[in-house]
Amino acid sequence: MASAPDKPLSGVRVIEFGTLIAGPFCSRILAEFGAEVIKIESPGEGDPLRKWRKMHGDTSLWWFVQSRNKKSVTVNLKHPEGIEVIRRLVGEADMVVENFRPGVMEKLGLGWESLSSLNPGLVMVRLSGFGQTGPMARQPGFGAVGEAMGGLRYVTGFSDRPPVKTGISIGDSIAALWGAIGGLMALRHREVNGGAGQVVDVALYEAVFAMMESLVPEFDVFGFIRERTGNVMPGITPSNTYTSRDGKHVTIGANGDAIFRRFMSAIGRPDLAEDPALADNAGRDGRAAEIYGVIADWVAAHDEATVLNTAARAETPASRIYSVADMFQDPQFLARGMLEQASLPGGGKFRIPGVVPKLSETPGSTEWIGPALGEHTDAVLAELGYSSGEVERLRSLRAV
Structure with missing residues (x-):
């Protein structure tokens, strides 16, 4: 070289x-x-x-x-x-x-x-x-x-x-x-x-x-012990990994205020996009189960390509879960x-x-x-x- x-x-x-x-x-x-x-x-x-x-x-x-x-x-x-x-x-x-x-x-x-x-x-x-x-x-x-x-x-x-x-x-x-x-x-x-x-x-x-992020002060001030939560980040909603109709795993981070509104509109849920109670992270986190259920159902009804294309058009961070084989074909890695x-x-x-x-x-x-x-x-x-x-x-x- x-x-x-x-x-x-x-x-x-x-x-x-x-x-x-x-x-x-x-x-x-x-x-x-x-x-x-x-x-x-x-x-x-x-x-x-x-x-x-x-x-x-x-x-x-x-x-x-x-x-x-x-x-x-x-x-x-x-x-x-x-x-x-x-x-x-x-x-x-x-x-x-x-x-x-x-x-x-x-x-x-x-x-x-x-x-x-x-x-x-x-x-x-x-x-x-x-x-x-x-x-x-x-x-x-x-x-x-x-x-x-x-x-x-x-x-x-x-x-x-x-x-x-x-x-x-x-x-x-x-x-x-x-x-x-x-x-x-x-x-x-x-x-x-x-x-x-x-x-x-x-x-x-x-x-x-x-x-380990806020682990120490959260315990010291509130006695809170962070536990295992799978692919969800409690307190940062919604950010999770979902399974598409064709069995592919996709991670979607729609946890910014404006991003959430764009993504909800893109998946056909303008009611959630415009709900004032969901305008900030605290409100969304209080209804996390509902929001995660909506996104999971929508992803499950579509193939991976549709999910990723929809997220891209809505300017929402999303990605398939890459294997090394995916990396070898990915234009971003190559560029x-x-x-x-x-x-x-x-x-x-x-x-x-x-x-x-x-x-x-x-x-x-x-x-x-x-x-x-x-x-x-x-x-x-x-x-x-x-x-x-x-x-x-x-x-x-x-x-x-």
Whole structure:
């Protein structure tokens, strides 16, 4: 793929110690926008994500996306000369991203006190289940636990059934976003305040908790506990998912005052459109069951195309529920470059997700897909001053 213009993070060097999802997704975002991300992997094994889900040969397709634009360097963190390689790398880095359980980096001699003494300007982004402090800090915590403890699982699903998960590892991904945001804020602080680095401490449960809208004040002021409500958003009426005559699922958000009037008129209910009691959200929410019943009956009597065309003419937000197959055919996805074409190792093409967000002057891009294990070890060590003979010696010791 062609190189993009200078990217906003060009010149920023990031050392990633992450595995699987949260840490690697955080540094993937940085790599997409120009950071040099050096991913540290264990020799012979590498990140377990290399073997997760659907495989191309012996490598996960997910790996190719999650590690795009990164350099893979193998280092044995249990070998003293491997630790010395890391110390030299960190001495020239701007940021470290790690998602080990708290205490692991310290046992390796790579905790904050040690690394910041080597490099006072270092920013260290630490992602973990429960953060670096508190009574649960040392406990293992995957994204699923963060979603459960942070409140997301409790409100997801239908009231007559147990809580359900979303179809992706959303807790890890949310934490990764906070990690990238925090890391960039810390770099900005370093830039304008004398070059000092700092720790960015992201707990998965807190990352999820931060997304929970008005959950806390509603409980504190009214004792109200938000429960599972399926596809309906109580207090925001009408917004729901419906089933059309041809069995397709369509989501319709007619919860704006003017939008509600337009949509009710479009489906043949001018009486509801002009009812003064339904002119605002509070009035509509008080008659939610009636309104939802009207829309559900109308959608059930029409096919998906008619429902979507009617909503479009009434300028009402609506969409079919997309599968990935729908995305591959959708003109909006295609026009915005959200399905990039890349080359597979050994030949062949495949599609990968486009880069988000879109920057008008310094866009992110895919320069290469996830690398082979240790693909950049020799080159990166050479930049650190190791001769080819020294690299071979380290390899013979299984230090890299």
